[in-house]
Amino acid sequence: MTTGAKYTRQDFQTDQEVRWCPGCGDYTILASVQNFMAEMGVDKEKIVFVSGIGCASRFPYYMNTYGVHAIHGRAPAIASGIAVARPELSVWVVAGDGDAMSIGGNHLIHALRRNINLKILVFNNQIYGLTKGQYSPTSELGKRTKSSPSGSIDFPFNPVSLALGAEATFVARTIDMDRAHTTEILNRAYEHKGSAFVEIYQNCNVFNDKAFIALTGKEERDLNRIPLVHGEKVVFGPDRDRGVIIEGGTARIVSVADVGIDAIHVHDATAASAGPAYALSRLSHGPFGPTPIGVFRSVDRPVYEETLQQQIHDAQAKKGGGDLAALIASAGTWTVA
Amino acid sequence: MSEAPTIDNSETEQVHTVAIRFAGDSGDGMQLAGARFTDASAIFGNDLSTFANFPAEIRAPAGTLPGVSSFQVHIADRDILTPGDQPDVLVAMNPAALKANLMDLAPAGIIVINTDAFDERNLARAGYAVNPLEDGSLDAYRVLKVPMEDLTKRALEGSGVKGRDALRSKNFFAVGLMTWMFQRPLEPTLEWIASKFAREPEVKAANELAFRAGFNLGETTEMFRHTYRVQPARLPAGTYTNVTGNQALAWGIMAAGQAARLPIFYASYPITPASDILHELARHRNFGVRTFQAEDEIAAAGAALGASFAGHLGVTGTSGPGLALKSETISLALMTELPLLIIDVQRGGPSTGLPTKTEQADLLMAMYGRHGESPLPIVAVATPADAFEVVVEAARIALKYMTPVILLSDGYIGTSTEPWLLPDLATLPDISVPFTVAPNGPDATFIPYLRDAKTLARPWAVPGTPGLEHRLGGLEKDGAGNVSYTPENHERMTLLREGKIRGIAADIPDAVVDADDGADVLVIGWGSSYGAILAGVRRVRAQGKKVARIHLRHLNPFPPNLGAVIGGYRRVLVPELNRGQLSRMLRAEYLIDATSYPKVQGQPFKAAEIEAKLTEMIG
Numbered sequence: 040m041t042t043g044a045k046y047t048r049q050d051f052q053t054d055q056e057v058r059w060c061p062g063c064g065d066y067t068i069l070a071s072v073q074n075f076m077a078e079m080g081v082d083k084e085k086i087v088f089v090s091g092i093g094c095a096s097r098f099p100y101y102m103n104t105y106g107v108h109a110i111h112g113r114a115p116a117i118a119s120g121i122a123v124a125r126p127e128l129s130v131w132v133v134a135g136d137g138d139a140m141s142i143g144g145n146h147l148i149h150a151l152r153r154n155i156n157l158k159i160l161v162f163n164n165q166i167y168g169l170t171k172g173q174y175s176p177t178s179e180l181g182k183r184t185k186s187s188p189s190g191s192i193d194f195p196f197n198p199v200s201l202a203l204g205a206e207a208t209f210v211a212r213t214i215d216m217d218r219a220h221t222t223e224i225l226n227r228a229y230e231h232k233g234s235a236f237v238e239i240y241q242n243c244n245v246f247n248d249k250a251f252i253a254l255t256g257k258e259e260r261d262l263n264r265i266p267l268v269h270g271e272k273v274v275f276g277p278d279r280d281r282g283v284i285i286e287g288g289t290a291r292i293v294s295v296a297d298v299g300i301d302a303i304h305v306h307d308a309t310a311a312s313a314g315p316a317y318a319l320s321r322l323s324h325g326p327f328g329p330t331p332i333g334v335f336r337s338v339d340r341p342v343y344e345e346t347l348q349q350q351i352h353d354a355q356a357k358k359g360g361g362d363l364a365a366l367i368a369s370a371g372t373w374t375v376a
Numbered sequence: 377m378s379e380a381p382t383i384d385n386s387e388t389e390q391v392h393t394v395a396i397r398f399a400g401d402s403g404d405g406m407q408l409a410g411a412r413f414t415d416a417s418a419i420f421g422n423d424l425s426t427f428a429n430f431p432a433e434i435r436a437p438a439g440t441l442p443g444v445s446s447f448q449v450h451i452a453d454r455d456i457l458t459p460g461d462q463p464d465v466l467v468a469m470n471p472a473a474l475k476a477n478l479m480d481l482a483p484a485g486i487i488v489i490n491t492d493a494f495d496e497r498n499l500a501r502a503g504y505a506v507n508p509l510e511d512g513s514l515d516a517y518r519v520l521k522v523p524m525e526d527l528t529k530r531a532l533e534g535s536g537v538k539g540r541d542a543l544r545s546k547n548f549f550a551v552g553l554m555t556w557m558f559q560r561p562l563e564p565t566l567e568w569i570a571s572k573f574a575r576e577p578e579v580k581a582a583n584e585l586a587f588r589a590g591f592n593l594g595e596t597t598e599m600f601r602h603t604y605r606v607q608p609a610r611l612p613a614g615t616y617t618n619v620t621g622n623q624a625l626a627w628g629i630m631a632a633g634q635a636a637r638l639p640i641f642y643a644s645y646p647i648t649p650a651s652d653i654l655h656e657l658a659r660h661r662n663f664g665v666r667t668f669q670a671e672d673e674i675a676a677a678g679a680a681l682g683a684s685f686a687g688h689l690g691v692t693g694t695s696g697p698g699l700a701l702k703s704e705t706i707s708l709a710l711m712t713e714l715p716l717l718i719i720d721v722q723r724g725g726p727s728t729g730l731p732t733k734t735e736q737a738d739l740l741m742a743m744y745g746r747h748g749e750s751p752l753p754i755v756a757v758a759t760p761a762d763a764f765e766v767v768v769e770a771a772r773i774a775l776k777y778m779t780p781v782i783l784l785s786d787g788y789i790g791t792s793t794e795p796w797l798l799p800d801l802a803t804l805p806d807i808s809v810p811f812t813v814a815p816n817g818p819d820a821t822f823i824p825y826l827r828d829a830k831t832l833a834r835p836w837a838v839p840g841t842p843g844l845e846h847r848l849g850g851l852e853k854d855g856a857g858n859v860s861y862t863p864e865n866h867e868r869m870t871l872l873r874e875g876k877i878r879g880i881a882a883d884i885p886d887a888v889v890d891a892d893d894g895a896d897v898l899v900i901g902w903g904s905s906y907g908a909i910l911a912g913v914r915r916v917r918a919q920g921k922k923v924a925r926i927h928l929r930h931l932n933p934f935p936p937n938l939g940a941v942i943g944g945y946r947r948v949l950v951p952e953l954n955r956g957q958l959s960r961m962l963r964a965e966y967l968i969d970a971t972s973y974p975k976v977q978g979q980p981f982k983a984a985e986i987e988a989k990l991t992e993m994i995g
């Protein structure tokens with residue numbers, strides 16, 4: 040990250056009145072993103088924000104960059120077109136959990152597997168906010184909402200597991216309230232070449248307040264946050280006396296004293312196999328107890344639009360720039376006098 | 377051979393036109409056989425028109441009626457418009473092909489039969505209780521029995537290709553025989569084989585041997601006393617190529633990019649019969665064409681729209697079911713007022729319907745198949761070669777008016793061919809629209825919806841342009857582009873979007889009226905019915921009757937003179953391959969009592985059908 044003072048946060052603010060509910064976690068994320076953009080060092084005219092529909096999707100209106108507030112679920116598809124057409128742009132997708140994983144699930148997984156250079160920020164509040172409080176694809180089983188008065192019977196997605204299964208090359212999780220951590224993850228996502236999937240736990244104080252209290256509450260957070268740091272042993276707790284081991288492909292929380300520090304798993308975000316990252320993602324199926332936070336996976340793979348550019352370049356080197364008249368005549372012609 | 381042949385001494389009959397149908401099992405290579413014969417005829421200089429008819433299944437059970445695939449080619453020494461109502465010659469590679477096609481054959485037509493396939497098993501599969509070669513049921517035709525499989529195998533003896541592999545070349549045997557019978561040059565087919573199978577010398581040799589054996593059989597066997605000669609057509613001078621509609625469309629998209637000085641971004645999801653456009657464009661990376669095979673139809677439209685936002689010419693192609701899925705994105709394109717080209721190669725519907733057959737039944741979906749008040753321009757392609765020009769016109773409208781445009785083609789146009797006078801690319805219109813690069817509002821601000829006074833188009837500022845950062849979206853906005861929910865504003869904006877599309881009428885040519893003085897009846901057609909309608913009209917005129925004809929390229933808005941022209945006729949006939957969709961639009965727009973002539977059989981109109989209908993109307 041460059042620290043050039045080209046921009047301040049104000050440069051990324053628009054004249055639009057921000058219309059989220061007071062106290063919504065989206066405000067914090069917006070501030071983190073605007074601050075990060077001021078530091079990122081990319082000219083703001085080269086930045087594009089694309090969103091779908093939902094509370095989170097209002098985001099582009101508040102970012103003084105290029106932006107499209109598009110269609111429910113379709114942001115990754117539209118952003119793919121922008122990034123593939125213009126690889127020099129910095130393209131960011133903002134989506135809620137319903138937007139990204141329910142109506143837009145197909146676009147999300149395909150953007151990830153193609154490794155298009157999109158930074159996909161999923162604001163996961165585990166509820167439908169804009170439509171006033173129905174259960175979402177990340178709501179916990181049994182959740183009582185307007186559309187599930189007897190309790191939700193939909194087994195929820197684990198967004199990190201989903202992204203890993205979709206062959207994402209960069210997968211991370213952060214928390215709205217933790218601005219320093221959010222900024223660090225944004226930077227890691229930005230510096231990654233290819234698609235980056237960032238799950239941001241976001242509090243909806245109107246329809247699903249305190250959903251993340253286990254990770255944000257003063258008493259609970261140190262007990263439950265499992266920080267993932269590349270190259271370091273996965274230990275957590277106020278006294279760093281709990282840790283994670285991976286055995287037979289399954290991760291398990293142990294007491295460090297019981298197994299000995301040598302047995303504790305060393306996190307390698309760049310591991311060729313997604314297996315260990317997947318195992319870590321299975322430690323929690325929702326933010327209700329000990330939950331890993333940080334970069335699960337960050338690996339290099341050819342970037343879709345770069346490979347396409349290369350194909351264009353190679354074809355031009357081999358065949359020349361293309362002569363349409365010659366192409367049309369190439370299928371065989373005859374002349375009438 | 378629809379006209380009386382004149383027999384000369386050399387036993388070569390001169391005929392003006394002949395329609396030949398190659399029919400066989402879908403594994404028999406009949407599309408390929410037809411295409412080879414067509415190319416040789418094109419190079420020989422005939423005018424021609426083709427029609428491909430194939431099953432939806434890749435491999436329907438062998439030997440059955442649903443598995444029959446056919447290719448009809450109509451060649452002529454003069455200008456022709458359709459693949460021919462009735463084939464004069466039927467090449468039947470098996471009993472099912474005979475059964476499925478016999479009813480179309482012209483009276484006393486020629487049937488060339490691969491007798492080797494007429495065994496008990498194949499006869500039973502085709503549902504023949506008795507062998508039609510033996511029961512006299514074909515007596516009204518001229519039947520030429522050829523054991524093609526046996527002869528192909530024998531021709532390949534010593535080539536190293538044996539057994540079932542040898543049988544694969546039997547389609548070339550059939551092409552060879554037809555090449556002799558219609559006195560086509562051998563070279564085009566031999567050259568094609570040599571280049572196509574350059575890397576498979578055994579296959580190349582086998583196909584060559586089979587092709588020559590077919591030709592030689594004709595030359596040496598008593599049974600084939602007659603050959604037929606169709607002289608080159610007197611087409612306007614120039615250089616021609618033979619083109620399918622999908623190919624012309626793909627090249628037209630590339631030409632539109634050049635005419636607009638924009639890179640092409642074509643996003644699509646595989647769907648019959650539009651996939652060939654994707655295949656063709658994907659081959660041309662060296663032209664800078666970006667193709668994107670999306671995860672679904674919705675994503676294809678979305679990616680194309682994203683590319684347009686980023687300053688490319690975004691194009692998405694599909695067929696009916698895909699157009700339904702894209703409608704949500706098309707509405708966003710309409711609301712954000714971005715250029716987007718949507719190509720619908722129509723097929724028989726609804727639902728999966730008849731995926732390999734043709735229909736024109738998506739017109740009302742193109743017109744009204746979106747949520748909210750969402751008018752957009754619609755253009756239609758009339759013939760395979762016409763696709764090239766129409767797609768450039770569609771792009772012109774999309775860019776000039778900052779709007780999505782739907783282009784309607786169909787399966788018949790997409791897969792059939794006609795000779796095409798090579799276009800002079802230097803005469804392509806300049807359809808480029810400069811990007812906005814400077815602020816247009818007070819205090820160096822950018823107002824994304826500040827409209828051009830004449831076209832009502834908004835400025836196109838693309839990412840990367842400093843100072844013009846702006847946000848577009850699907851929410852209703854006020855005149856400047858800020859989100860607005862006020863009641864009067866929504867009505868104002870709805871009328872504005874509607875007015876912008878209506879205004880395009882002033883920027884498109886008048887409809888060309890092909891009329892006899894004193895005609896009472898006006899035929900209005902659109903899309904692929906062009907050839908059959910014109911051929912039908914010519915036949916009616918040949919009887920001394922008077923008729924007028926319009927073929928519409930612009931379906932929304934209509935050409936500015938259309939209402940006035942219609943007012944000059946007592947009756948209006950609208951033939952179309954649907955249940956009367958254009959007819960409904962004309963009735964609604966001009967309050968006229970148009971007579972609909974609908975057909976929904978998955979097949980194009982025949983000239984004879986149009987002739988009969990017109991004769992009935994004119995009296």
Ligand code: SF4
Nearest residue numbers: 060063094168243244
């Ligand atoms: S409904 Fe929830 S997510 Fe939406 S703005 Fe209000 S607090 Fe935020």
